[in-house]
Amino acid sequence: MIDKILLNGKDISSDIKKDLQGKISNLYKNNIIPCLATILVGNDASSETYVRMKGKACEKIGIKSKKIHLPENITTRDLTDLIGKLNNDSNVHGILLQHPVPSHIDERITFDTINIEKDVDGVTSWGYGRTALNLDAYPSCTPAGIMKILDTYNIKVEGKHAAVVGRSPILGKPVSNLLLNKNATVTICHSYTENIDKILKQADIIIAAVGKPKFIKGEWLKTGAIVIDAGYNKGNVGDVDFESCDGIVKAITPVPGGVGPVTIAMLLKHTVEAAEKQSLNLFNR
Numbered sequence: 014m015i016d017k018i019l020l021n022g023k024d025i026s027s028d029i030k031k032d033l034q035g036k037i038s039n040l041y042k043n044n045i046i047p048c049l050a051t052i053l054v055g056n057d058a059s060s061e062t063y064v065r066m067k068g069k070a071c072e073k074i075g076i077k078s079k080k081i082h083l084p085e086n087i088t089t090r091d092l093t094d095l096i097g098k099l100n101n102d103s104n105v106h107g108i109l110l111q112h113p114v115p116s117h118i119d120e121r122i123t124f125d126t127i128n129i130e131k132d133v134d135g136v137t138s139w140g141y142g143r144t145a146l147n148l149d150a151y152p153s154c155t156p157a158g159i160m161k162i163l164d165t166y167n168i169k170v171e172g173k174h175a176a177v178v179g180r181s182p183i184l185g186k187p188v189s190n191l192l193l194n195k196n197a198t199v200t201i202c203h204s205y206t207e208n209i210d211k212i213l214k215q216a217d218i219i220i221a222a223v224g225k226p227k228f229i230k231g232e233w234l235k236t237g238a239i240v241i242d243a244g245y246n247k248g249n250v251g252d253v254d255f256e257s258c259d260g261i262v263k264a265i266t267p268v269p270g271g272v273g274p275v276t277i278a279m280l281l282k283h284t285v286e287a288a289e290k291q292s293l294n295l296f297n298r
């Protein structure tokens with residue numbers, strides 16, 4: 014029987030924020046106020062909460078939060094025009110269009126309108142591609158946060174079998190690329206995958222990104238596995254059945270307090286880096 018270690022995302026998040034303080038002060042000294050523009054379309058309650066949380070986190074550490082809330086019926090054209098204006102606004106360093114947008118809007122076109130230097134959440138095709146190729150880009154914040162957790166706890170990735178459950182463009186796919194770039198052997202599972210339990214049984218590291226509460230059961234996992242639960246479902250429940258992992262896994266992220274806080278901290282970090290790089294013209298494309 015092994016005791017599972019809790020991978021504490023709150024602590025990692027506060028360390029990242031502490032590290033950012035000096036950088037933000039330096040930017041201020043040079044008359045640069047790092048600024049993240051968030052765009053929310055429509056009135057989805059969860060999206061409103063996410064955007065509010067991100068704005069608050071920015072303001073708490075001295076990043077300006079420019080909140081833009083647009084009506085549900087805005088057109089793709091009007092949205093891309095607005096993003097174009099933000100691209101050209103030198104006082105805005107990061108742009109975050111909250112996913113999902115209403116279905117009549119072409120989300121891919123709107124994402125891809127974001128200038129890569131301001132794409133702090135890795136949503137553009139170009140940013141995603143560059144992340145996959147291990148080139149300079151801001152990876153999507155949740156995948157970046159997951160890698161940060163593994164790194165902080167000195168969890169060896171190289172040579173390990175990582176199984177990612179989920180293949181969304183903002184989470185499953187980019188985290189798979191990041192793991193591959195760190196020399197893991199990666200299996201990506203999705204809704205068509207057969208015998209997920211048998212695949213997970215062989216994995217040293219499991220990334221849960223399914224969007225289904227308590228989907229992954231402890232009995233599917235190998236003894237001593239490391240579990241990163243990126244899931245966030247109603248009632249503060251992850252994608253992993255946390256209790257059933259007792260005595261099986263070596264370490265696991267709690268929900269809440271695991272991946273969530275590190276994701277937000279990575280957004281702040283990317284925004285500060287974007288402000289630094291834009292002021293010094295350092296983005297390497």
Ligand code: NAP
Pocket residue numbers: 155178179180181182183184185202203204205206209221222223224225243244245246252272273276277
């Ligand atoms: P998503 O776009 O809905 O993608 C879910 C993925 O899970 C899809 O690739 C889907 O496969 C796969 N899937 C669905 N049912 C499955 C099944 N029965 N077996 C295997 N795979 C299955 O979700 P997402 O945006 O990636 O988010 C995933 C989770 O992470 C959600 O709980 C979300 O709330 C959470 N999240 C957390 C944060 C954070 O900051 N902590 C940030 C973003 C998301 P197909 O591709 O075949 O449909």
